[in-house]
Amino acid sequence: MGIEEMKCGGALHGKYELGRLLGHGTFGKVYHARNLQTSKSVAMKVVGKEKVARVGMTEHVKREISIMKMVHHPNIVELHEVMATKTKIYFAMELVRGGELFAKISRGRLREDAARSYFQQLISAVDFCHSRGVYHRDLKPENLLLDEEGNLKVTDFGLSAISDHLRHDGLLHTTCGTPAYVAPEVIGKKGYDGAKADIWSCGVILYVLLAGYLPFQEGNIISMYQKIHRGDFKCPPWLSSESRRLIIKMLDPNPSTRITIAKIMDSTWFKKSLPKGLKMKEEQEFEEAETLNAFHIISLSEGFDLSPLFEKKKRVEKEELRFATTTSASSVISKIEEVAKTTNFRVKKSDSCVRLQGRESGRKGKLRIEADIFAMTPSFVVVEVKKSSGDTLEYNQFCSNELRPALKDIEWRSAGGNSVAA
Secondary structure, X not given: OOHHHHHOOOOEOOOEEEEEEEEEOOOEXXXXXXXXXXXXXXXXXXXXXXXXXXXXXXXXHHHHHHHHHHOOOOOEOOEEEEEEOOOEEEEEEEOOOOOEHHHHHOOOOXXXXXXXXXXXXXXXXXXXXXXXXXXXXOOOHHHEEEOOOOOEEEOOOOOOEEHHXXXXXXXXXXXXXXXXXXXXXXXXXXXXXXXXXXXXXXXXXHHHHHHOOOOOOOXXXXXXXXXXXXXXXXXXXXXXXXXXXXXXXXXXXOOOOOOOHHHHHOOHHHHOOOOHHHOOOOOOOOOOOOOOOHHHHHHHOHHHOOOOOOEEEEOOOOEEEEEEEOOOHHHHHHHHHHHHHHOOEEEEEOOOEEEEEEEEEEEOEEEEEEEEEEEEEOXXXXXXXXXXXXXXXXXXXXXHHHHHHHHHHHOOEOOOOOEOOO
């Protein structure tokens, strides 16, 4: 179904009604659209398959889809779903109504507090991407959108790379990005660290926010590249000494000595007026969680089947791990308690629940995990493990690397003695 047909009363996949044109993306157009089922507005990016194939960008589009499915963060534009017809690919994305940060900068430099707020949100999003092995590689004010509340949203992951694209030397080798924001090592074509290249681009963005103009400006691109290679720029006199020091460390032409994101986030300038949402959560007491009874557990298992042993059930808000065992509830609790002690968790337990809390803060505060034990019969137990707070990636790593191996010897086996498939 083409755009013209949808304007005449049709709906994409019977779900989305397309409206006015909002703008042009890298490889297509972006429309306002409405989800007919929920009445919510979305931005619909429409890309022509033929055009993508003609310019050899099929992998580029596939990469953008795979990357955007990996990154869910308050400061990153969310990809709701991807649909396709014979001729087009449709990206239903979060509609961000506040326009580009570029438009705000074009009116002049920002006050330091405003610049810091946008920068904090940018670094939070970039740090999250890097933790997932994703490097944006085209960070610039035009790819930073603002919502109606003024919150920053990173978009356009079309040039992003993921860790799978690293060569055997552990470096990226594709030259991309926008010239004025590109790190010197990217221009050099000798291979570069995607995280360090993104930090350089963030440094240019911070400079532009505070100064109102680019740090590297020349009449021709060769002269500009020469300045970028030398790190040849001057900070205007109105910049505070703390912001100047931070920019100089970010725009270090030597990637091996360039400041890291961890040190940026630990700098006094960055931490000043830090929004609550970006702070590490303070340690809290274990709070009472809603418990499920045996009937809930059975209803959550398709066809009343409690296998496979380790069933990962993804939900919008939490990750769950469910398994069955013929070991007693007390034995399961003891096993989980052993794992907790060897992995630096505090433990709080009852007859039917074990609650773990990490002693050290992770990316999103201290990891908190709850394991509910349901004795269906004295010799058949169902265990449901879920994250109640903390970082999902850290939770998944704990389950994969620590919890599952420790519980393998109590897994439920079929009558024939075969292990139930994980």
